[in-house]
Amino acid sequence: MFYYVSKIAWFFATPSNLLISLILLGLALACFRRLRTFGIGVSLVFTLATIALGLLPLASYILLPLEERFPPFRDDGKPVDGIILLGGSVEASDSAARGRLVANESAERVLDTIQLAHRYPTARILISGGGGTVFGDGAAEAPVIAGYFKSIGIDPARILVEDRSRTTAENATFSRELAKPREGERWLLVTSAWHMPRAVGVFRKAEFTTAPYPVDFRTAGGSRTHRPFAFISEGLRRLDIGTKEWAGLIGYRLTGRTSELFPGPQASQAGGIASR
Structure with missing residues (x-):
């Protein structure tokens, strides 16, 4: 049951899907005379939000803590x-x-x-x-x-x-x-x-x-983390990945599938010579 609920819920909660749905909702509301102005406003706001979230480096800020939680493997x-x-x-x-x-x-x-x-x-x-x-x-x-x-x-x-x-x-x-x-x-x-x-x-x-x-790192770290994306689709794709992973961490902790909210390295994993 957890599998099906999580997949269906995430389909609607995925940022890119949610943004498009809200834009379409605004257009649908605009079809009614009394809600025309409100509907156009909703569509405009979420269209601008889609552009901003796709170009600005928010996705990199969300992904970076996940990707830097564990260092490269050391032999x-x-x-x-x-x-x-x-x-x-x-x-x-x-x-x-x-x-x-x-x-x-x-x-x-x-x-x-x-x-x-x-x-x-x-x-x-x-x-x-x-x-x-x-x-x-x-x-x-x-x-x-x-x-x-x-x-x-x-x-x-x-x-x-x-x-x-x-x-x-x-x-x-x-x-x-x-x-x-x-x-x-x-x-x-x-x-x-x-x-x-x-x-x-x-x-x-x-x-x-x-x-x-x-x-499979999606961020470069350092000052490059602050760079905007060249394509809206690229930023939204990474935003989808990052938010899904944080949601997964929370969901797994709440349902007892993990014992920590944000698992990290243990002392036994430290040391050695970098192998990559």
């Missing part, structure tokens, strides 16, 4: 037993239709996992990502990525496929069931930097200790 020389790749980087249905891997803007998750697979040739690779939509089951992402990994020469014996999960919380639960991590093993967790706090939170809740390996 302290200890062996790596496993690599967990969370889904969200491949369009599974499109890949099936095209007969080839169709990646999206989070493709860096896949690219960095390939790099790690070569850097740690004995590590197992667990790909977590099922299908599912609000109105039915979609193609699972994990088997598509697994097939691609095999096609580029990664040993199939190293690959574990978790294709049931539809949410980040299920990623953690089902991954632990499949990996059966032993005490002392070291597993890297690969996902987008802006998604890492929530991902780490649910893996901790599932008692699956991981070392965060953030990728």
Whole structure:
């Protein structure tokens, strides 16, 4: 039930969808003579808000704390037993239709996992990502990525496929069931930097200790954070991502899926030599 409620609620609460809906609402009100002035005013206000939120760096300010919560992975020389790749980087249905891997803007998750697979040739690779939509089951992402990994020469014996999960919380639960991590093993967790706090939170809740390996950064940090966007669509897209992630953190904490509102690094994750 949580899955369906969250998906439907977020469809209407997504900033870009909400702004367009409010503009259309204003136009609809303007069709009534008594509400004409008010309706035009509503449409004008939210049209200007759409332009401002798309061009101004508000989205960068929202994303930056998420992306800087965990530092880049540091290699302290200890062996790596496993690599967990969370889904969200491949369009599974499109890949099936095209007969080839169709990646999206989070493709860096896949690219960095390939790099790690070569850097740690004995590590197992667990790909977590099922299908599912609000109105039915979609193609699972994990088997598509697994097939691609095999096609580029990664040993199939190293690959574990978790294709049931539809949410980040299920990623953690089902991954632990499949990996059966032993005490002392070291597993890297690969996902987008802006998604890492929530991902780490649910893996901790599932008692699956991981070392965060953030990728797919959407902010540059420093003074570049204050730069406006060149395209309205770019700013709105990042605003959607950032607000969704903060909403996810709050929702997961309120429903007990994480034990912290804003999970951060633990002392055991500090130290070592930068590996990236």
